[in-house]
Amino acid sequence: MLRLPKFAYHTPKDAVEAVRIAKQYGKEAMYVAGGTDLYPNMKRRHQTPQQVISLRDVPELHSMEVLPDGRLQIGAMVTLTTLEHYPHLLAHYKGFAHAVREISTPLLRNMGTIGGNLLLDTRCTYYDQSHEWRESIDYCMKKDGAICWVAPGSPRCWAVQSSDTVPVVCAMEAEIEFADEGGLRTLKADDLYQDDGIQYLTKKPEELLTKITLPAPGNWKASYLKLRRRDTYDFPVLGVGACLWFAEDGTIEKANVRLGGIGSYAMPATATEKLLVGKKLTDELIADAGAAAMKPARTMDNTDLDVYWRKKVAPIYVARALKACL
Amino acid sequence: MVLDDPGLKHGAASPQARSDAPWQHDKNKDELEHIGKPIRKVDARSKVSGLTQYADDLTMPRMLHMKLLRSTMAHAELAHIDTSKAAEVPGVKGILTGKDMPMPFGILPVSQDEHALCPDHVRFVGDPIVAIAATEEEIAWDACRLVEVDYRELRTIGGVHEAAANEEPRLHDYGVRGNIHRLENLEFGDLADGFERADHIREDTFWFEGNTHLPLEQHASLAHFDKDGKLTIWSSTQTPHYLHRALARVLHPLPANRIRVIATPHGGGFGGKSDPFNHEICAAKMSMLTGRPVKVVLTREEVFWCHRGRHPVLMRSKIGVSKTGRITALDFHSFLDGGAYGSYGTASTFYTGALQTVTYAVENYHFRGARFFTNKAPCGPKRGHGTVQPRFALEVQLDKVACDLGIDPAKLRLDNLAPRESVTANYLRIGSMGLGACIEKVVEGSGWHERRGKKEVTKDGRIRGLGLACSSYLSGAGLPIYWNGMPHSGVQLQLDRSGLCTVFCGSTDIGQGSDSVLGWIVGEVLGINPLDIKVVTGDTDLTPVDLGSYSSRVTVMTGNAAMQAAERAREIVAKGVAKKIEVPASRLVFAEGRVFDAEDPETGMTFMEAVGIAEAQLGTIGTVGSYTPPKSAAKFRGGGVGPSPSYSYSATVVEVEVDPETGIYRVPKVWMAHDIGRALNPAIAMGQIEGSIYMGLGEAMMEEMAYRDRSHKGQRIFLHKIPSMLEYKSPSTLEMPDCVTYMIEDPDKNGPFGAKEVGQGPLLPIMPAVANAVFDAVDVRVDENPISCEKVFAAIQAKNEGKDARFGPALDATGIPDVDFGESLRIKTPWQGGDGTASNAPSRTKKAKK
Ligand SMILES: Cc1cc2nc3c(=O)[nH]c(=O)nc-3n(C[C@H](O)[C@H](O)[C@H](O)COP(=O)(O)OP(=O)(O)OC[C@H]3O[C@@H](n4cnc5c(N)ncnc54)[C@H](O)[C@@H]3O)c2cc1C
């Protein structure tokens, strides 16, 4: 890896100024929160912004509060370490809190923010390499090259969504707020992402992520289960985010299951969801619902661990994630 | 930690061996003062407080930064290299290509096959082509991007099977034939008879994937050619003496005596910094070219290209045993994927066949080994050099034999122990041998008899298993890397009236504590505080030659040399003191910083005064000591690899918890017993044992040098899949299990104070023990290393489908390549009345066509 390339560093004091600078420099500019994703990418020359806009001094991004209606609102710059020790989160959002704790190491969580985690670049073992390595394969479509090594005939990039919180916030139907020159807008988490390794976000580059709002505690339960080689700083090669809404008698009213780490977005396990609705969560149902996730788990050879094996264990992980919602 | 005497039943040292052993050097001292005590390392505080200056910390005025442009193709001829655009970049001060350093080099005299920069042929992605020095590192890097290289692609040789099948194109124009670098075929005893007498025979195949050292410190060097025509290079090398030789060779006519190599403190080596490297030679040449100091620091990816790590090895092993499990014959084949260059590969090849016999008595033994050149980063020595892969095969196979015969695997091993003070079928001389005591310790500690085969289930549904394995390793290679009759290690000692004692030695502390070993030994002999001793090492201008930090040789060899130098110094000081206080020199005790009369301890003086007296009487005090290993019993060709002054022994029990649904397993606990001869410092020795467990678990569970193999526009793309610290998976502290360590002290007469090696041996049994533990838990065999979760899963699936419950290479030609090893060299075993020579002289296998 190389050292950081040269860039100008901006420290806006509020969101309006931040957005203004971003708009002014257009493509040349990028926001930086904790920098734990952006800086390594810059060292590999994946992203080479000449203008880096630090969000550290923007006070409104650091807030965290429980709204009167019980929803929890978290500012984009809240660090993962702050989150993982926040008692309210541990008490009412176990699945989400677990996902946060599973992100990398304590050191990276001290720097990394929730905003940065939600916007994390997609990953691929052909892409997350030094410049020299990529030179040897004549690069790839995501950066500097023409073809996709994972699916050479394909017109698109299949780099994988690798954030641990995204599958669970999508399953929970959290809302994400953005600011740009026109003001604020809110998206359902699912709507922020799309199935493309390069254009994996639907937001405009200058749009500033300000807040994420988690639903009020209620008749639902969410869980997150992560598959990776080492339980320390490895990215997920499969991240199952599940959220189930229960009726009084335990019947499942609604089910969201999202698979991270295998596609360019947190992919819904639709067949699994369908099976669950209207039933009670028995061991048998869990096994069937898990097995139904085999099909969408279209693993590709661009992460750690064997493709075939990952596909085979996906149903087991889905089943275990559902079990954790009991 | 438990320090233990060897059990009397197995491997007890005979009183005879103890009384004439050298550790009782000072008859007047009741007990050892420093040896065996957990004192801190001489350099510990600087290291932990971050003050140690590593190679990358060094800077000099007007220093240039150098970058290497490396091949982006796996195998190609270089038709043309155009550096003209790079030369125009402001800030670029020097450019070198292969033409500037035409002399080939290599660590072994038999494989001088590397160039500082490839002149016309690149052999792997990462092979260096151009070196550029500039005022800033970024400028040098940018300039490298402007160099135009015209490659002519050659067919890529991607592994052992491809190398065996394709004689052309050849990677090198030397070797046996085609892309076979080495072929060895050694037969000890009568194999046919051995198998004839066996009650049970089994044949297995194994695959051990390559892996790398992964030192935290990336290689770095600073070279300075001064105005007086002298070259100094500071480098993170384990072998300053060999680097010195390589520099003298390539930089000819610069005489060797004008070259100074200083080995800087190490941030990890493990064998990966034992070869002379391109970047070191280029930095030196660049400094000569530009007249300015030149610094080079490799990136993490470049460290993966330098590699010299574990060879990928395919193995086939046929073993014959009696009803009771005694080994009557062993027929072992190994096929090594050597990568692009020779490196230590000749030795590695022999090592895959050398040490099978020092743990268990093998009556008749046949070893065939082949090493191939392939278009991968060159393989070489990594902790356990060449003996790790066959040890995996042998220990897993013995577990299967035990299972076949219904014998406890621990008992099977105890029944087969090689005898102490004996000579093996392949003429290795065993001295002290504490393996029996090691096995008994871990069996007892782990509750082996009570817990094995019980298939306990954990709360989260995982199944427990226990696996046992043993190993042995050398305490230094018996022969040097280049043929010579000089000592392997030299030590010089200087004492003066200030009480100062300085030890000079060419050895290199790579973190294992070898500088401290010198301090402890000299401190013990002279009765002074080891932390008061100055240790100067790894500087070819100042220190006598030591061959380097490899093959676990340093404690035994420099230790013996230091002991000799210190004893000579003590004699001189004693002479002076004896005269002064009128006491016979033989009655003087050197202890607690004093020299005094054993019969009247009040009569005496401080060590400082004693030195002053001796200096006044006898002049300036300086002594030397040196060490050469005992002569080998093997006299046949190839018998030079394997002999050692002594062998260490280890036994381990590993516990695993396997998730039967996914194949994912964890290792909660490891018991390891190591026969160290004597622990000069138990705390440091334990660090080596635990470090070995850690590294072994990495190899067992996840580490591998995986390659990407694709094609693009009709061209083959073949390169290291994941050269990064994040994606080359290696365990973190979280994966480190609970370790119970036992040290067995069975002193060896060839070691200083009886010490044997500890740096490498305890790594070896970990991988097979994990494989055996997985079997104990879920009844499947993974005959491949790493024993990754995917393989465990595949084997469990095979079992569930009623197929062979195994994952590993096939026994047919798809698994084992068809190689003609030619006629074997036949050597009679000692019990057949052999004398260590061969009874035939096969003509060397057909020579390659040029
Ligand atoms: C070794 C290592 C291991 C890791 N392991 C994991 C893991 O296991 N799981 C995981 O999920 N992540 C992992 N990460 C990735 C990363 O550390 C985390 O995702 C972290 O949360 C990113 O947050 P950040 O604040 O550092 O983001 P940054 O690097 O600052 O930003 C990331 C991206 O988001 C943009 N951005 C940030 N904030 C805003 C905002 N408010 N508005 C608009 N754009 C914004 C940036 O421009 C950039 O494109 C790992 C990283 C490393 C280096």
Ligand code: SF4
């Ligand atoms: S999925 Fe294809 S295009 Fe995308 S990063 Fe990987 S190789 Fe490149």
